[in-house]
Amino acid sequence: MERIVECVPNFSEGRNKEVIEKIVDSFRGKDGVKLLDYSSDKDHNRTVVTLVGEPEPVKEAVIASVKVAKEHIDLRKHEGEHPRMGACDVIPFIPIKNFTIEEAVTLSKEVADEIGKLDIPVFLYERSASAAHRENLAKIRKGQFEGMKEKMQEEMWQSDFGPKMPHESFGVVAVGARMPLVAFNVNLNTSDVSIADAIAKKVRHIGGGLRYVKGMGVFLKDRNIAQVSMNLTDYTKTSIYRALEMVRFEAKRYGVSVVGTEVIGLVPQQALIDSAEYYMGIENFSSDQILENKLAE
Amino acid sequence: MERIVECVPNFSEGRNKEVIEKIVDSFRGKDGVKLLDYSSDKDHNRTVVTLVGEPEPVKEAVIASVKVAKEHIDLRKHEGEHPRMGACDVIPFIPIKNFTIEEAVTLSKEVADEIGKLDIPVFLYERSASAAHRENLAKIRKGQFEGMKEKMQEEMWQSDFGPKMPHESFGVVAVGARMPLVAFNVNLNTSDVSIADAIAKKVRHIGGGLRYVKGMGVFLKDRNIAQVSMNLTDYTKTSIYRALEMVRFEAKRYGVSVVGTEVIGLVPQQALIDSAEYYMGIENFSSDQILENKLAE
Incomplete structure (x- = not known):
């Protein structure tokens, strides 16, 4: 029985086509991964990718895309209308078929663990959140990239995975599971x-x-x-x-x-x-x- | 874009397992054909097969199954509770996906033409019928196998394809298109x-x-x-x-x-x-x- 999860990672680059294509390439031609859509907004300076597929291949492709974002996006030089805190800003996993929300939570934590090993702090959010005040993405992102170093010194805003301070150029990322809206x-x-x-x-x-x-x-x-x-x-x-x-x-x-x-x-x-x-x-x-x-x- | 048609051929054999399996084998292991279900009823002495697939492969498989029925079923020796007039009794085509009822009518006529070439008379019925009084299967089948020779001498009950008289052992078959019920x-x-x-x-x-x-x-x-x-x-x-x-x-x-x-x-x-x-x-x-x-x- 085929298990399908959707993932909608958001990247803080909506202008540089070369970088955008490099990111999106992480989801192309991979067995078990289907790129459904991606769209870049120049004003927001942000690209939203929609992919579906089997949990393991989706997980690997997403981690690969985070590595590309880490290499090519520098948040210190980023400006755009959309609030953001990381080169890859947010990664939601959505259960679609023969896959429960609980399994999506587990998958999100596996991805968060792998991203943490890349020296990038991760906040779990939505159904994956480690506390009620961390469920809402807007609350986690408040202060944005520029304010994160100070915010993360507070007890209640420590990262769930990875280092305790933001990555210099990448910033931080939120990873979690939610139901389809x-x-x-x-x-x-x-x-x-x-x-x-x-x-x-x-x-x-x-x-x-x-x-x-x-x-x-x-x-x-x-x-x-x-x-x-x-x-x-x-x-x-x-x-x-x-x-x-x-x-x-x-x-x-x-x-x-x-x-x-x-x-x-x-x-x-x-x-x-x-x-x-x-x-x-x-x-x-x-x-x-x-x-x-x-x-x- | 994948086109899908459903076909539910009925065969006048519900007891002899060997013959039933030979018929059903026509729909097994064929590219573009998916056998969804088949069930045999001993009292009816009849087997109903449900298959779906792309129009061309479904057409070829159905014609192959009619050849098997012609070879192994003799209506002169058939008895059962369900009314019947042919070794393969009725073949409805049902449009499922990216396939219109008009295309299903065309497909049914192609199949009818091929069956006619096997020396078996074919009545078109339902949406494929050549006249209003031939839409209803029960009206076509009235008189059953035994009465068909006499019935087909009437002007209004001439076959649409194939010979003008029933096949000695096979009888006649109705082929047509209808919407899903x-x-x-x-x-x-x-x-x-x-x-x-x-x-x-x-x-x-x-x-x-x-x-x-x-x-x-x-x-x-x-x-x-x-x-x-x-x-x-x-x-x-x-x-x-x-x-x-x-x-x-x-x-x-x-x-x-x-x-x-x-x-x-x-x-x-x-x-x-x-x-x-x-x-x-x-x-x-x-x-x-x-x-x-x-x-x-």
């Missing part, structure tokens, strides 16, 4: 963004809502409507339909209705099947019954 | 099967209902409830949700509600995604956004 938006029949925002605050985790929902109100200028824009951070625990129905019932008190929804980017099949099962009340359905899954076996 | 049942909170039957008669095509729905009422003894049992014969035209919502609104006049549904056997991914899109009001969704589809590219 589902970006799901709900459009309302109002142009009042404060209503969308009020609903988002009720539905999201931080406001006492659903555990795996982040969200905010957004105004869609071209359509003149307000939208509840959400990220579902674990669709296996908080299904899309649950977020939608909660938006719907919270909207009622404002006399507002749902006029449509959007799924942005990629979404795991099961996230949609779960919702189909809910709305149609399908009993005892198994994803083995999906023809395409049977064919892929 | 979706078997979908809706459970009601009543034990009165006459209500399920009345609803089925409204929802199904023949009663003035949805074009691609066949259905009937069924009593589920172990649960003591009635069920509207349906076959959706083209889920791309008549979606699952539409059949469900129609059962729901027809059920209302009897004061009856839907308590659950069942999807039986295999179902194409898109059939469920269509329903998820409907119930959640998802705008502009493309199946390319499904992670598994992206990985399979």
Whole structure:
């Protein structure tokens, strides 16, 4: 049974094509590794790579790419709009198929250990985090490359692997495991963004809502409507339909209705099947019954 | 881009293991052909094979299996509960992936032509039928092997390919293309099967209902409830949700509600995604956004 993990490493180089290609080459022509996409942003001065594959080959390719970044990127000379703390800035592992989030956590720690041996400090984050205050990437990265030397002297910001001080030119990197994100938006029949925002605050985790929902109100200028824009951070625990129905019932008190929804980017099949099962009340359905899954076996 | 067609040939031999294995061997170890399943029924004296693969290799394997059936099955000595008219009785082609129903029709006619050259008469049926009265397999097969010589003398029952009279030992075969069937049942909170039957008669095509729905009422003894049992014969035209919502609104006049549904056997991914899109009001969704589809590219 094929096991598949996704990895989305971010590199602090979005302008020098030669360096970008050298990094991306780490993921090309490797058995068991499939390069899905990479995109560089000049303003951010950052390249985001998306790859999938079997855990071991993905692990080796990622470590190879970190070595390339160490050799060719010097954070002392880096500037860009996107906050960053390392030449390779962040490495998330996402379980896709026949691979659990727990296995992704283990894989992330193996990679972190190997990177540590390259004399680069590693922070574990998200599900791999060694403490609750280190789950959130933004909190780890606060202070960025320039502030890291001072920050890492604090007890609560010691590295999980590798040296206790940032690498001179590389900086530090965050490695961790997370579930696939589902970006799901709900459009309302109002142009009042404060209503969308009020609903988002009720539905999201931080406001006492659903555990795996982040969200905010957004105004869609071209359509003149307000939208509840959400990220579902674990669709296996908080299904899309649950977020939608909660938006719907919270909207009622404002006399507002749902006029449509959007799924942005990629979404795991099961996230949609779960919702189909809910709305149609399908009993005892198994994803083995999906023809395409049977064919892929 | 990989093109995939499914084929479910039925053979009139369900007892002689040696012959069954010789037939099934036609689908083993062939590049581009995947044997998904085969099952033999002794009472029916019939074997049903399910295979998928690329159109050309599937075509060649099916023709090879017909030759084996011609050599080893003699309908003059065949008896079983299931109606039959040929050693290979029926060959449906079902478009699965990057393959249209029109292409499946073309493929079925190519296969029919080749079988005709083996001195076996072929009737085209379902979407491949040469006339409306020849779409339904049961109508073609009426009279069975024993009555076929007389039947084929009628103008309206002449073969589409091959000789004008049945093969002495093989008989005749029906070849055609159809969409994948979706078997979908809706459970009601009543034990009165006459209500399920009345609803089925409204929802199904023949009663003035949805074009691609066949259905009937069924009593589920172990649960003591009635069920509207349906076959959706083209889920791309008549979606699952539409059949469900129609059962729901027809059920209302009897004061009856839907308590659950069942999807039986295999179902194409898109059939469920269509329903998820409907119930959640998802705008502009493309199946390319499904992670598994992206990985399979």
